Amino acid sequence: MHLIIENNTRGGIATISHRYAVANNPSMNEEYDSSKPHSFITYLDANNVYGTAMSEPLSTGGFGFLNDKQMAAFDVMTIQR
Numbered sequence: 001m002h003l004i005i006e007n008n009t010r011g012g013i014a015t016i017s018h019r020y021a022v023a024n025n026p027s028m029n030e031e032y033d034s035s036k037p038h039s040f041i042t043y044l045d046a047n048n049v050y051g052t053a054m055s056e057p058l059s060t061g062g063f064g065f066l067n068d069k070q071m072a073a074f075d076v077m078t079i080q081r
Contacts, residue, residue, distance in 0.1 A: 024039045026032045066074060 021041050022031075022039075023041045024031075024033055024036050026034070026038070
């Protein structure tokens with residue numbers, strides 16, 4: 001029985017960067033301190049990221065290699081979606 005359960009276990013990487021976080025948000029926090037900068041806590045639950053990526057269309061042309069000069073000037077942040 002143990003082997004059956006082990007073979008059917010799925011999962012991925014789970015990360016907790018910090019054990020404790022405090023937001024300084026004037027609309028949500030009773031302990032708001034106006035002398036400190038605003039801060040917020042974001043909760044992300046990214047289920048089925050692989051499935052979503054697999055449902056996106058693939059590029060069909062315009063592929064090519066970059067030369068050394070193009071590689072040095074390449075900035076991924078300037079790519080349009």
